[in-house]
Amino acid sequence: MYIAAVILSVLLALVSLAAGAPKAQLKGDVPDGLVAKGLSSALVRLIGLAExxxxxxxxxxxxxxxxxIAAAVGLAVLFLGAIGFHVKWGDYGDTASRSAAVVPVLFVIVAVATAITLAASQ
Incomplete structure (x- = not known):
């Protein structure tokens, strides 16, 4: 179980770092898009720093x-917030933005699996 926990932790850490760094620096298309949809730049930066x-x-x-375990649970909560954000903007009904909106759904599952495998490997 420990090997699965390590693999899931590293995978989730890489994804989280890749998603969080541009938001923390407020550089790139994703932070600009979030600000354009109504999030403040301070909130986008906070989300990036959390990731x-x-x-x-x-x-x-x-x-x-x-x-x-705490980090994985925190990410699961963050991804649930992202899902709520995508629901609010109707991204799941829009074929152009659906693929980007499905990503948090996938990673909330990975985050929960990571927390469970880390807990089981103690």
Whole structure:
């Protein structure tokens, strides 16, 4: 179970870091799009910093599982917020934006699986 926990933690950390770094720096199309849809730049930066911190927590959680579990649960909550944001903007009904809106659904499942495998590997 430990190997699965490590693989899921590293995968989720990489995704979280890749998604969070541009938001934390407010650089790129994604932060601009979020600001255009009504989020403040401070909130976008906070979300990005939370994703980067979760990536660090997931990596550290490989050696100290309670931190990894907390990071995975935090990411699951963050991804649930992203799902709510996509629902609010009708992205699941729009074929042009549906593929981007499905990503948080996939990663909330990965985050929950990561938390469960980390808990089981203690």
């Amino acid at each position: 980067v911190a979760a990536a660090a927590g997931l990596v550290a959680g490989i050696w100290w599982q309670p931190l990894g």
